[in-house]
Amino acid sequence: MTDLLEPRAMGRDLVRRDGVQKVRGTATYAYETPVESPAFCHPVQATVARGRITGIDTEAAEALDGVLAVLTSENAERLASTDDAELAVLQSPDVAFRGQVVGVVVAETSELARQGADLVVVTYAEQEHDSALTVDHPGLYAPEKVNPSYDTDVVQGDVDAELAASAVVVSHTYATAMVHNNPLEPHASTALWDGSSLTLWDSTQGVHPDRKAVCTVFGLEEEQVRVVCPYVGGGFGSKGTPHANVVLVTMAARALPGRPVKLALTRQQMFSLAGYRTPTIQRMQLGADRDGRIRALTLDVVEQTSRIKEFAEQTGVPARMMYTANARRTTHRLAALDVPVPSWFRAPGECPGMFGPEVAMDELAHELGIDPIELRVRNDPERDPETGQPWSSRHLVECLREGAERFGWAGRDPRPGVRREGRWLVGTGVASSVYPTMRQAQSTADVRFEDGRYVVEIGAADLGTGAWTVLPQIAADALGVDVDDVEVRIGDTRYPIASVAGGSSGTNTWGSAIAVAAREFRGKFGTDPRDGDEASGQVDQADTDDEHATYAFGAQFVEARVDVDTGEVRVPRLLGVFACGRILNPRTARSQFIGGMTMGLSMALHENSVWDPRIGQVANHDLAEYHVTVNADVGDVQAHWLDEEDPYVNVMGAKGIGEIGIVGTAAAVSNAVWHATGVRVRELPVTLDRLL
Ligand code: MOS
Numbered sequence: 001m002t003d004l005l006e007p008r009a010m011g012r013d014l015v016r017r018d019g020v021q022k023v024r025g026t027a028t029y030a031y032e033t034p035v036e037s038p039a040f041c042h043p044v045q046a047t048v049a050r051g052r053i054t055g056i057d058t059e060a061a062e063a064l065d066g067v068l069a070v071l072t073s074e075n076a077e078r079l080a081s082t083d084d085a086e087l088a089v090l091q092s093p094d095v096a097f098r099g100q101v102v103g104v105v106v107a108e109t110s111e112l113a114r115q116g117a118d119l120v121v122v123t124y125a126e127q128e129h130d131s132a133l134t135v136d137h138p139g140l141y142a143p144e145k146v147n148p149s150y151d152t153d154v155v156q157g158d159v160d161a162e163l164a165a166s167a168v169v170v171s172h173t174y175a176t177a178m179v180h181n182n183p184l185e186p187h188a189s190t191a192l193w194d195g196s197s198l199t200l201w202d203s204t205q206g207v208h209p210d211r212k213a214v215c216t217v218f219g220l221e222e223e224q225v226r227v228v229c230p231y232v233g234g235g236f237g238s239k240g241t242p243h244a245n246v247v248l249v250t251m252a253a254r255a256l257p258g259r260p261v262k263l264a265l266t267r268q269q270m271f272s273l274a275g276y277r278t279p280t281i282q283r284m285q286l287g288a289d290r291d292g293r294i295r296a297l298t299l300d301v302v303e304q305t306s307r308i309k310e311f312a313e314q315t316g317v318p319a320r321m322m323y324t325a326n327a328r329r330t331t332h333r334l335a336a337l338d339v340p341v342p343s344w345f346r347a348p349g350e351c352p353g354m355f356g357p358e359v360a361m362d363e364l365a366h367e368l369g370i371d372p373i374e375l376r377v378r379n380d381p382e383r384d385p386e387t388g389q390p391w392s393s394r395h396l397v398e399c400l401r402e403g404a405e406r407f408g409w410a411g412r413d414p415r416p417g418v419r420r421e422g423r424w425l426v427g428t429g430v431a432s433s434v435y436p437t438m439r440q441a442q443s444t445a446d447v448r449f450e451d452g453r454y455v456v457e458i459g460a461a462d463l464g465t466g467a468w469t470v471l472p473q474i475a476a477d478a479l480g481v482d483v484d485d486v487e488v489r490i491g492d493t494r495y496p497i498a499s500v501a502g503g504s505s506g507t508n509t510w511g512s513a514i515a516v517a518a519r520e521f522r523g524k525f526g527t528d529p530r531d532g533d534e535a536s537g538q539v540d541q542a543d544t545d546d547e548h549a550t551y552a553f554g555a556q557f558v559e560a561r562v563d564v565d566t567g568e569v570r571v572p573r574l575l576g577v578f579a580c581g582r583i584l585n586p587r588t589a590r591s592q593f594i595g596g597m598t599m600g601l602s603m604a605l606h607e608n609s610v611w612d613p614r615i616g617q618v619a620n621h622d623l624a625e626y627h628v629t630v631n632a633d634v635g636d637v638q639a640h641w642l643d644e645e646d647p648y649v650n651v652m653g654a655k656g657i658g659e660i661g662i663v664g665t666a667a668a669v670s671n672a673v674w675h676a677t678g679v680r681v682r683e684l685p686v687t688l689d690r691l692l
Contacts, residue, residue: 004645004653005515006581009476009483012677013587018231018468027126031188033201037262038190039068040251041563043245043269044103044120046095049616050129050338053093054100056301061116068106070120073102075299076251080219081490085308087217089247095124096308097131097340098616101244102355104677106252106261110540118369129338132613133304135281136171137335140302146314147348154320154386159325162296166287168295174356175683176281176666178609181345182623183421185233187245187274188264191253196226198250199679204229205240206500207459207493212420213242222493230464230491236599237344238274239463240502243271246471271621275343276609278303286363291368292378297325297359301332310334313342313348318434318663319357320386321549324381336618344502345414346599347659351666359668359682362674366414372671373400373409378383384549392548392648395579396432399555399642403430403577406640407557417678424561426571427676431549432665433554433578435660437649440499440509444538445517448474452500453485458518460490460510465658466588467506470680473584474652488514496536504552504656505648507584508649512539515651522616545648552655554578556597556664560672563684569605569673572635574598574665581646581655589657593639596661602629603662604669608685 021027021541026531028034058070076090088100105116130139163169190201197219204210207227215222223357232239249263265273280303287296316330345351365372377397404410410430413419419426445458456475461467467490489495494530499509517537524531559573583589606627609618620626623634639661645653666684673691674680681690 001647002651003650005477007477007582009473010582010584011650012405012473012585014469014473014483014585015587016466016469018462019331026294027331029231029233030190030203030229031262031264033190035192035370038260038262039106039108039256040113041109041249041261041263042105042110042117043101043248044122045269046100046102048124048126048298049131051095051124051126052410053095054125056103056121057121060119061105062114064119066112067105067116068108069106069252070116071104071251076647077254079217081216085317086244087213087242087247089244096576097306098459099340101248101304104248106256108404123148129616131337131339131616132277133335133337135302136583139335140333140664141469143312143332144336146312148399150314150317151285153331153524155329159296159327159329160296160305162327163285163287166332167290168364168367169285170360170367172357172360172363172682176280176352176355177601177607178279178611178638179607180275180276180346180609180618180625180641181238181274182270182628183234183236183238186267186270187243187335189246189249190260190262191249193253194261195255195257198253200225200227200250201230201258202227202229202246203239204242205232205235205461205463205502206498207461207491210242210246211493214215214246218250221427223233225495228491229461235463236346237348237502239638240344243275243380248424251557259399260414261608267623267643268621271342271618274632275341275345278313278342278347278351279303280313280352284356286360288364288368290368292368292375294323294325294379296327298329303334303340304337304339305334306337306339308343309494311342313352315353315686318350318353321384322357322432322434324385333611347435348660350377350663352409354434354664355667356683358664359670360669362429363561363680369651371414373404375601376400376432387549389547389549392454392550393642393644393646394551394553395642399553399577399579402642403555403557403575406576406577409557411599416675423565424564425564425676426672427560427672428673429668431556431664431671433556433664435504435506435552435656435663437550437552437655438503438505439512439539439544440505442540443498443509443513445510445513446496446522446534447517448538449531450533451531453487454479454481456486456488456514457492457495458510458513459495459625461505462490463501464591465501469508469588470507470584471514475514475518479522504658508655508656509539511652512650513537545562548648550649550656552578552580552660553645554660554664556668558668558672560676561591562671562673562676562691567647567691569686569688571601574601575638577640577642577663578644578660580652580657581644581649581661583641583652583653592657593661595639596659597639598629598634600662600665601634601669603684605629605667612632
């Protein structure tokens with residue numbers, strides 16, 4: 001239990017400190033960094049899904065006026081570490097997936113670089129490839145752990161006996177699509193190697209983790225590398241770990257010492273190089289008594305990774321803690337395919353892992369004739385079912401109840417397919433949300449008194465999430481001063497080390513470090529500091545509470561309308577109620593929630609990377625054909641929250657909110673579509689062909 005900070009600045013509806021620069025276009029993104037006479041890169045990508053390069057002809061590209069360098073596996077520098085196969089760029093003639101980087105052209109303009117890349121002729125000895133995930137793929141294996149270090153399989157109790165004793169068993173297979181992150185700002189960098197040190201302006205979710213990876217790959221000391229990233233035009237996990245583009249631009253810069261080099265992936269290149277979410281297949285069983293008490297819950301997940309590097313999405317993990325069950329089994333099996341490397345994508349694990357279970361809960365509720373909210377209430381566990389630990393706070397039931405009230409759930413007719421307004425079949429659905437509250441390994445903050453103001457420095461990242469604005473609110477309350485007297489500087493490895501903006505852990509981790517630094521500062525200098533007074537504060541994992549299960553919860557409600565003839569789905573209303581500890585800034589928090597819910601709607605209705613297993617590539621690899629939810633698809637989206645203070649998570653009493661908004665939305669949409677039509681869609685996205 002911690003002494004919570006007294007909230008004075010925290011909780012206030014302050015406008016974004018970076019808002020004006022962003023709106024005016026004066027916020028400088030990585031690719032726009034003003035540098036003298038930059039050169040530009042364009043990657044050359046493999047055109048086979050598996051094979052070996054037998055020849056690379058760069059003559060025509062090199063002959064092009066304005067081309068400065070052409071790097072391939074034949075002439076690129078040897079990297080110090082090739083342990084991370086995704087980052088072992090241009091180190092071998094082997095091709096592991098279509099779209100893999102096999103070369104780069106550096107030229108005076110981006111157009112010339114692109115033209116040069118087109119002129120590079122690569123020949124291959126092509127090999128048979130295998131890129132199609134199936135539920136019974138012969139290569140399925142159990143990874144050692146799932147992301148980041150959860151148990152692969154967890155079995156509790158006698159599942160078979162509990163299933164046999166169940167009055168009702170719901171048993172179905174659910175599936176979520178392969179999906180690709182498409183932040184407005186693509187993966188982009190400007191790099192300058194001056195002969196002995198590197199400056200990398202990179203669009204990243206963490207300057208320090210980015211630097212660490214670059215140092216490892218190139219064998220550099222941390223003092224030799226500075227990573228700068230004040231603004232990010234969206235990341236969603238895809239910029240949480242560096243991808244091949246970061247190595248490539250650094251390599252190009254090192255080939256041209258003294259010359260700044262720029263690389264921005266094209267939208268199509270992002271579909272091969274920037275990570276993605278694996279498709280998931282979820283075999284699910286729920287066995288229950290007549291009164292709705294769950295006896296058995298099983299979730300067996302099948303998903304893919306790449307042959308060269310494992311990423312095991314932890315899809316089965318939320319089912320381990322969400323509801324009561326006498327017996328439970330969750331497993332993960334992977335197929336390692338000749339495909340690009342999957343990675344973090346918008347609430348990895350929790351997001352896809354709450355689709356199957358939350359639709360299955362709806363199916364069970366229908367079978368039992370119990371209201372879907374009531375079914376969840378009856379199975380709300382008093383303690384974490386997996387660990388037996390008490391919750392630091394769990395207000396799922398309150399979220400469901402308040403959501404029901406606000407949404408107008410009372411008196412809902414449970415029968416599917418019976419409400420019609422003109423051309424539209426109308427239905428409503430609900431699902432739960434959850435996201436763990438995590439703190440990362442290590443972060444440090446400095447507090448300094450400078451020209452009558454408090455300056456806080458920490459290498460944190462603002463992905464559009466609000467860190468520029470919220471960290472000063474935390475610092476002000478930790479110092480006990482007015483928020484206007486605090487300046488926070490982030491996004492540069494020159495500031496103290498900070499953890500990645502991932503796992504909804506940024507504010508929790510950095511804010512805790514800032515609070516420690518503020519306490520240090522006050523202890524050393526009192527309340528009347530002098531210019532130049534400075535203190536430092538650090539958090540590490542050892543400070544975190546390990547006696548409680550710490551999660552944020554939520555409930556999402558959806559109204560869906562389905563055209564009776566065409567099957568077109570519309571969602572005029574999305575309403576979420578969340579319990580995420582103290583809300584530090586209602587303005588930025590609301591944006592986090594409704595942004596996540598909108599992405600959840602996008603997952604439900606639109607996003608689908610259509611894989612062509614014959615050639616091993618995403619067929620719809622651009623924003624013309626990869627559909628995302630846009631303004632015209634969004635109706636009334638409301639995010640509400642409970643007043644919740646959690647004394648076990650951190651001194652702010654705040655839980656992470658970056659990802660919970662996307663968790664559960666797709667299940668709520670599918671459940672509402674079923675209520676509207678009577679058609680149960682167990683595979684995302686819910687497109688009209690699946691309804692007719
Ligand atoms: Mo989030 S996908 O953990 O950056």
